Every structure is written in structure tokens, then in C-alpha cells.
Amino acid sequence: MFYREAGQFKTSYQSDQAVFPIFQDRVFIALWLLLAFVAVPLLANEYLFRAIFIPVIIMALAAIGLNLLVGYCGQVSLGTGAFMAVGAYAAYNFMIRADLNPLICFLLGGLSATCVGVLFGIPSLRIKGFYLAVATLALQFFTDWTFSRIDWFTNYTPSGSIAVQPVEVFGFAFDSPLKKYFLCLFVLVIFTVIAKNIVRGRIGRSWMATRDMDVAAEIIGIRPIYAKLSAFAVSSFYIGVAGALWAYIHLGSWEPLAFDINVSFSVLFMVIIGGLGSIVGGMLGAAFITLLPLLLNQLPVWLGFSMSTAMVSHLEFMIFGALIIFFLAVEPLGLARLWQLAKEKLRLWPFPH
């Protein structure tokens, strides 16, 4: 950025360990928050909320959750869709059967996903890498089947699709896109702060140690069972809450296979493209993957030629595939790293060194 941090001395441990040690960074974040909380609500219209802001925010939450597992703890999961489904269906069932406050239902949805996550995280104690990926794939297919075949979960609706109740907290209905946007944004901000502090602290460090070399981590006294299962637990909690929000705030009603394996893949792609092991990366990746299809749909219109929707979706596949390979080969740390590089370059600019 166009600033120098000269003259900012860290004189206490507290300032040394701050999330944003540099004053200008704090200003920058404050500006972002101001943009999100004040400027966007003032300027955006209903379509933008529905099509862009709300999905991006919820997917960012899911991507941050998956990034905790894949990026920080090094356990690859293809079961994101399953965790989101568990969160969504659990929230639905808590709401219709126990009639609780929706926010509590969302959290309970997250907790249900946590339980499933810990259960299916147990194989990670014996296996790793793509073996684990197959194990999470098993979870994905099993939950797909469970929620489409066992009618209890869908409250015996004949078609198996679910239409949710309006979200109403203490008599305040989240009915307009603007209110929904604020709800999602609050959740995202709170969860991001928590995630950022988890990965800075003891738990996050034990995850990263396990990721970098599990044997060495064990030798310096990190118990792999706690490190891995806690990563699974926290990650699936995040993803479960994101799933409940996705179902209640974004979709409103959904079909049995709304949380199938394609969801898992696209969240994983968000994490890879955004940047493994970076909280900002999750957000950037979510924004990128959600916006790219919209952009591809609009591009032919702008350029004045027509393209069939099938063609657009195939092109989308190709671009995603190529981008995955590109980022893995050229910049494994993703968009977050590019952002960081840009900042470092700008800090020196206009001098070469």
C-alpha cells in the first residue's frame, strides 16, 4: 500500500501480538467494514443482494471453515456438501420440532455438523491424503442418500423438497434482502474474528504443525487425535452454520440434492483458488467462484453475441479446471498470496528495493 510503517514501534507484548500491528492496516480494515456495513446497504439494490452479496458471504463462511481443515490442518475433505446438508437439515428439524429461536437453530445445525464431522474425522487418525478424501466422499454419498430417502428428516414432505419457515428472531422478521444481508454479514464477521484468533493461538499452531509434519508434531507433544479432531470439529461447525444459512437465507426452499458433491468441489475450489491456509483467501475464493459464473453469463451479452447456457456451464467447468491447475502449479497460496505480494510491492514502490 502507499504507506510506510516507519515510526510505529511495538512497545508492549499486546501491540506485538495484535492481529493488525500496523496502524494503516487497521484503518484499511475499518474502511472495509464501513463499506460492507454502510456503503453497500445504501447503494446496492435487491438483485445485487440476492445474487451476489448474500451467496458470497455465506460461501465465504463455508470456505473459511473448509480452509481451517484443508489449509491449516492439511486434511483434505470432499464432504463439505455433506456438512452443509447436515447443518441445513438439522436446523430445519430443530426449528419445526423444537420451535426454537432460528439463530439457536443455526448454531445447533452447526453443532450437529460438528458431531458428524468428529465421527467421520476419526479415520483421519489412521489414514491421510487421498485415502481420507475417499473416506469423506463416503460421507458425502451417505448423507445425500440419508436426506433423500429417510422421510423423517424432511418431515415427510411428499416430494422430499423443503420450504423453510420465515426467519424471525424475537418478533423481528428477517424478510427483506437487506436484513438478510446484515444477518449474514454479522455472522461472517463474528466467525472470521473467531477463526483468525483460533489459528493464531495454540490450537491453530497445533493444526499447522500437524499439517507440516505429523510425526514431528507428535514428537514435540501435540496429540494428533486432539489436533485433527478439533480441526474437523471447528471446520464442520463453520460449514454446518454456513449450510443452515445457505438453506434458510439464500435458498428458502431446496431439493434433496441441493448439497451434492458439486457443492463440495466448488467449496474446495474456493479454498484452493483463494489460498490454502489463509482466512482472507477463503473470502476471496468464495467471491471469485461465485462471481465467475455470473460474469461468464453476462460476458456474451456485453460483447454482443449469444451463447447457450449449456455452453456457458461447460466453459465454466473448463475455466475452473484450468485455474485449479494454474494456481496449484504457479501460486499454491492462491489469491491471498497475490494480494500479499501486491501489498509488498506497493510498499516499496516507486523504489525497486
Place this chain on the structure above:
Amino acid sequence: MGFFVEVLISGLMAGVLYSLVALGFVLIFKASGVFNFAQGAMVLFAALTFVRLLDILKDTFAPIMLSLLITIVAMVLLAMAVERMVLRPLVNQPGISLFMATLGIAYFLDGFGQTIWGSDIYTLDIGIPKESIFILESVFEGGVLVASEDLIATVVAGLLVVTLAIFFQKTRIGRALRAVADDHQAAQSIGIPLNYIWVIVWTVAGLVALVAGVIWGSKLGVQFSLSLIALKALPVLILGGFESVLGAVIGGLIIGAGEKLSEIYLGPYVGGGIEYWFAYMLALGFLMFRPQGLFGEVHIDRV
């Protein structure tokens, strides 16, 4: 009893097809240690290319041979492209990065194939007889009904396994492949060109994908779901072991038979659709108790 055998056989036949896909995985895993998620996409791509070329070239003197030839060339080109653009830049990366890269290949191929060849369901007819026949009439009353195309698929799969076994054991290139599989650096130091070997092994996997695609395509029609059914090859591999060609075959048979039998005999109690996850759950059980699979080598990274 006759019904049981019929279900068993139809399961085994489905298993043969899973084995064919799993074979491609095993080949690549053995030679380059890459867990190739894109094998299913390669099956779809090969089948799509073949069936569309068949349509375009149907007025020439030998449409099947010609389109087969062009498809083979396409698979070779694909192998070269993969080596050049994916494997070479990612050499020495952890296995999991390569795995995610093959996810990218899978997505790219799915999109690419359907962009140039279209995404309808194409029927593929290369003259495999489709009528069902009764066998074993002397053993069971009324005999057992099997589709003759399944029998042909089985024969083809058997031939393929034998050919691959001979290729790996007896030829010069096969020995080089096994050397690379054992130890990259040692193989390189005695003068085996690694990049060239990778192209060969991806080509062979591409050809196996072509065979699987043609057989599946003529059974189910060439369509996008081929790429998804091929995911079933993953549990097959867990069951059979990642390094074993024999394991891929036997694992495929077990999964195929297991899911059909469980669907028929257990399915009614839980509402059906067990087929959808049976293979994965079986694989999960195996991962817990015997992670190297039935025939795999015991050097899995234990945690």
C-alpha cells in the same frame, strides 16, 4: 437360487466395468504416484470423442477403425498435454497437491469434451450384440439370464488385464515403468527418461479409459453421468489396493456384486438406493481396518 445367481452375475458384470476404470487409476498410481481423480473424466472424454467421430465419419470406408485411430491419437495428445502442463510444473510437490490438480484436470476435461462434442446422450453402437441369453440351464431350473454385451465386456476386460500384465512384465517399456514406480530417482539415475515414461503411462491409462468408455457407452449411452459413475472406482481401489492390477479387478467384482446383492436383499428394509453409497461405506470400513486394501503393498503412510 437361480435369482440369486442372476443378481450376482449382473453385479459382477457391473463390477467388471468398475474394474476397467480402476485399472486406469492403478496404472497411473503405480508409475507416477499420482492419484488420478480425472480417470472418470478421461473415460467420458474418450467415449464422447469416439462416438462423435463415429457419427462424423460414418460414410467413410471404415468408420469404426478410423474413429478409433483418431481417438487414440487424441488420448496420446491428452497424455502429452497433461505431462507438459500439469505433471512437469508440479514435480516434487506433495501427493495431495497432485491429487487436487487432477481434480482440475477432471473439471477441465468434462467441460472441454462437452464444449466441442456437445452434452446430449449419444447412443453408441459398434455391433456388440445386445440380446440376453440364458446360460447354465442344466444347473438351475430356467437357467440364468445374462446380457451378451456383459459377457463380451468381461472377455474384453480379461484380455486387457492379460495384455497389461504382459506389457508390464515382459516388455522393455514395462520394466522401465515398474522401475519408475519403485523409485523415481533411482530410475532416473540409470537413464530412464521420466517425462517420457509419464507420457506413456498416461497414454496407456487413456487407452484403458477408451475401452471402458466404449463398453459403458454402448451399455448406457455416452453421457455426462459416465464421469460420475467412474467415481465408484475409488472405493474399488481402496478395496483392492492402489498398486495392484489384480486388486483392481477383484475389488471391482466385490463392489459390483456387493452393491447389487445388498440393493436386492437389504434395500427394501431401508427404502432402497443402497447402491448409491454401499461401495463407499465398504471402502470406509476397509480404511479403518485394512488401509492397504486386499492386495496393496504395506507402505501406506500411517499416522
